[in-house]
Structures are given as C-alpha cells and as structure tokens.
Amino acid sequence: MSAPTAEQPWPLRVMLTHFRDWVGRLGQVWVAGEISKVRAAGGQTYLTLRDEQGAVSADVMIHPSRFAELPRTPAQGDRVVLLVKAQVTKQTRILLRASHIHLSGLGDLLAQIEQRRRMLAQEGLFAEHRKRSRPLIPRRVGVVTGRDSDALKDVRRIATARFPGVRLEVREVAVQGRPAVPEITAALLDLDENAEVDVIIVTRGGGSLEDLLPFSDEGLVRTVAAMRTPVISAIGHEADRPILDDVADARAATPTHAATLAVPDVAEVLQHVQTLRRRMRTRVSSRVEHERHRLDASCQRRVLRDPRTLIDLPRERLEITHQRLLPAVERLVERQRVEASGLDLQLRALSPQATLDRGYALVTDSSGALVRTPPAAGTRVHVRVQAGRFDAAVEGSERE
Numbered sequence: 001m002s003a004p005t006a007e008q009p010w011p012l013r014v015m016l017t018h019f020r021d022w023v024g025r026l027g028q029v030w031v032a033g034e035i036s037k038v039r040a041a042g043g044q045t046y047l048t049l050r051d052e053q054g055a056v057s058a059d060v061m062i063h064p065s066r067f068a069e070l071p072r073t074p075a076q077g078d079r080v081v082l083l084v085k086a087q088v089t090k091q092t093r094i095l096l097r098a099s100h101i102h103l104s105g106l107g108d109l110l111a112q113i114e115q116r117r118r119m120l121a122q123e124g125l126f127a128e129h130r131k132r133s134r135p136l137i138p139r140r141v142g143v144v145t146g147r148d149s150d151a152l153k154d155v156r157r158i159a160t161a162r163f164p165g166v167r168l169e170v171r172e173v174a175v176q177g178r179p180a181v182p183e184i185t186a187a188l189l190d191l192d193e194n195a196e197v198d199v200i201i202v203t204r205g206g207g208s209l210e211d212l213l214p215f216s217d218e219g220l221v222r223t224v225a226a227m228r229t230p231v232i233s234a235i236g237h238e239a240d241r242p243i244l245d246d247v248a249d250a251r252a253a254t255p256t257h258a259a260t261l262a263v264p265d266v267a268e269v270l271q272h273v274q275t276l277r278r279r280m281r282t283r284v285s286s287r288v289e290h291e292r293h294r295l296d297a298s299c300q301r302r303v304l305r306d307p308r309t310l311i312d313l314p315r316e317r318l319e320i321t322h323q324r325l326l327p328a329v330e331r332l333v334e335r336q337r338v339e340a341s342g343l344d345l346q347l348r349a350l351s352p353q354a355t356l357d358r359g360y361a362l363v364t365d366s367s368g369a370l371v372r373t374p375p376a377a378g379t380r381v382h383v384r385v386q387a388g389r390f391d392a393a394v395e396g397s398e399r400e
Helices: 012-024 064-069 106-122 150-162 180-193 218-226 255-262 266-299 309-350 352-357
Strands: 028-041 044-050 057-062 079-088 094-103 140-146 168-173 197-203 231-234 362-364 380-385 388-393
Touching (some): 028 057, 044 064, 044 079, 057 079, 140 180, 168 180, 180 197, 180 218, 197 255, 352 362
Parallel strands (some): 057 094, 140 168
Antiparallel strands (some): 028 044, 028 079, 044 057, 079 094
C-alpha cells in the first residue's frame, strides 16, 4: 500500500493495523522498571511498570504461576526485570505480556552471565566442531541430578521404556547453593573416567535464576568443555538458560527430552537393523547374480568348453608355419649348394693343381721356396708335376 497523503489518507483502522504489525515485530525483550501498581483480574496479574528515570509507564500482564520461581510475590515498589512481548489493545493502548520475571538485582546477574557467555564463546568453547557425537546404543548413561529428584525419575522412566536393558550410572549431588559447583564437577569427572559411560545427562527441574547460577559457573563450563564423554544439558529453563546449555554437546528442554536424546527407542533400532539387513541382502544377492552371469559367460567360451583348443590352435599354427618354413629352407639349401658349387669351381680354377693339370710344373729349392730365377748349375731342386714329383739337378741355366 502506498504511503498516506492529505489527498489519500489511511483509514484509522489501517493505521492501527500497521501499528500493531510494527509493534509485533519487536519480539520478546527484557525490560527493567519499578512496579507502581498491582491488581488481579480474570486469572491474570496486571502490573503498572514505571521507568525510574523517566515519566513513562506501561501495563504488564503476567500469569501468577510465573511468581512460583521467585522467593516472594512482587509488590508495589519492587524493581523487576521482565521478559515481555508488546501488543496493541483494542483501546489502542500498549500492553506488555510477560513470560518471565525477576526481582531487583537479578538484572545485574543476567548481565554478568551474558558477559561471561560472550567471553567463553569468543574462546571457541561453544563451537560446533567441538561437539562430541552421542553413541547409538550407550553401554551406560551417566546421570548427574539432585537428590531424590523428579528429574531422575523422569529420566529412568523414559530410558527404561525406550530401551529396557539400559543401565544408569547415577550421581546425586547438590544442584543449587554453594556446594553445587564442586559436587557437580566432581560427579562429572568421576563419570568421565568411567570407560563404560558413553553419555552423561546433567539435569534438574528448572528453578529461579539464583537456583540455576551454578550451571553458569565458569569452572564448571570449562570442565564440561574438556571432557571426552558427550554431555546433555537438561536444566529446563528457556528464558535465561545457563551457560551449560551452550557448552554441552546437546540441550534438552526437559529431563524426559534428555532421556530420548541419550537412549534410542529399541523398536526404532530393531527396525533400523531390519532395514540394514534387507539392504545388505539385496546388495549381496545382486552381487552374487552379477558374478553368476560372469561365470556363465566364461563357461560359454570355447577354451573352457573344450580345453584341447589350448593345444590344437598352437599346433595348427605350428603345422602351418612348418609347411611354410620347409620349402623356404629347401630353397635356401639349394641356393647355398649352387653357390658352393660355383665357389668350388672358382677355387679349383685358381688352385695350383689346375695349373699343373695344364702341363706346368712347380720347382722349389731345398728350403721349399719357389724357384723364380734360373739357379746355378749343380743346384738340386724339387719338381712337382700333374702326376707327382721328382728331384733334379741343374746342369745349366740361362736368364731371359
């Protein structure tokens, strides 16, 4: 819708509708002030909240059950801190609906807790990568809770209903007041050293801000951050939750919720196992069928149907090669024989015997050297002719 103008103004109902929407977007906020008036009507308590430094006030509606968390019922003149959500009434008045209330001084405690929360967050103690995973089926579940508390009864009831064989390792400690921090810390360390404890629940049934202060203790928070065992925080306070909720590996709104986070439902586990079995059976059957097809295909191969083909095929190739090689060898031998005959003829033609066969003679001296010049008269020589050899004496000689 376009912005209103003097020529096209909004009807009052439209303006009030937008006003209610704008106020509704504010959400829940913590506000502080002084109670100037208290009255009850229609099962609700109405407070007039006055700002201590300004001349402004507002009406606050709160259910009386919210006072159960306070040490006493708030009265006129009390300073309070409220968690409120604003709304516009039909009479166009602002009404604050309060879901939580704290008496004077608790606002400072909230500020201290928030400052501590921011400091620890900056150190990375709340980072997601530090969160430890919870086991599917824990061997033992550690429970740190108040003595003879309803929270322990709720955890035990839900845990045994979901998984009848579950075993609880209970540590009953002080959960408020001065002894709470050392007792809770000692119980946590004791359970963390027990190798059979796979998850730990820290729980109590809510309480006022002062009651929950131990669960925002810096030392306790650092102890939980350093543990190896997963921790579930089930303090059960939504508005001003303790810092333990941030450092724990899981947060439960109630002890009952904590039990459901720590212990699986046996029926769901069995169903999951059955599902896994079906998937495994299907995959194994598919694999076996695939391998059977491969085996059948292999059995159809000729070499497996008739192993003699492993010998027959190379033998056929050997015979073909032999048939091709034998003529080639014969041709090579014949060629070599012809070449040898030719060389024999050449050798014979060049041999001394061929010369002797033509009527020549070889004359050597007593040392066996060929006589190339006429020797002196009286020299004894050896003469070799075609048919043999003989000795002779030179009676005369003549040079050419």
